[in-house]
Amino acid sequence: MFYIILLTSISTILSYLILTFIYRILFKSKEKVSKFLVFLGSIGLIIFYYTPYSYYLEPSFHKFRNICKLNPEIYQANGGKLDEEYYNKVLKYFDANIDDFIKYLNDNKRNWSILRKRQNDRIQSSITILFKGSNEAGNIIKGNLDNISLIELNVWWRDLRGLPAGNEGTGFYLSGSRLGCSHFEERN
Structure with a gap:
């Protein structure tokens, strides 16, 4: 539960900052950022975070x-x-x-x-x-x-793709996964 709240709040804040950057700096607009766009942006960031990426890009x-x-x-x-x-x-x-x-x-x-x-x-x-x-x-x-x-x-x-992890809600750290040479062995 805490992970979902953390993910949602981080993506919402990040979405707000990105949209503010686009509005104020790129378009030089003085208007406030739309809450609806912030909401859509946060959903997009959550989806983008969970989109699998290819190891072959590294x-x-x-x-x-x-x-x-x-x-x-x-x-x-x-x-x-x-x-x-x-x-x-x-x-x-x-x-x-x-x-x-x-x-x-x-x-x-x-x-x-x-x-x-x-x-x-x-x-x-x-x-x-x-x-x-x-x-x-x-x-x-x-x-x-x-x-x-x-x-x-x-x-x-x-892979250094950080995932929020912790011990019963305390002590957050970023954790990633590891691959070994067995990843390349042929499986029958």
Whole structure:
């Protein structure tokens, strides 16, 4: 109930301000704004707010989609091979390459790593790589990418379309939804 009252009052005030701007500044009129036009404008703003918009209008969505195409399951389904070129494409988004990555793991005596990156406020990504093979010293064998046992790429895109939300009528904040790479997986 409170959400409806809030939405109606915000749209009415916004409609009044927009129409006042049009009347006074654009047309240089001294007349008052019609209450009927304010009412129609508020209904129009409510309808416009709930009109679905396409994700394809967002430039960050295209970058998100390109990163998701590198998800191992999606990449292999499109005919790609998990080779050195693939790993360099993925690690490019994390400002790394496969040679430096393996060198880093060897220097730290580890056979796994998680990299995280946040790009602008919309795209968050993380990659987990686990190697199964190592030599006697515990180092990963350089140049042998066949010993990767797990690669997991997680990418989330936030649409930043704010919705009023709160806790039992208090503490309002704007909330948006998130999409993951599963959005692009084919469903049977």
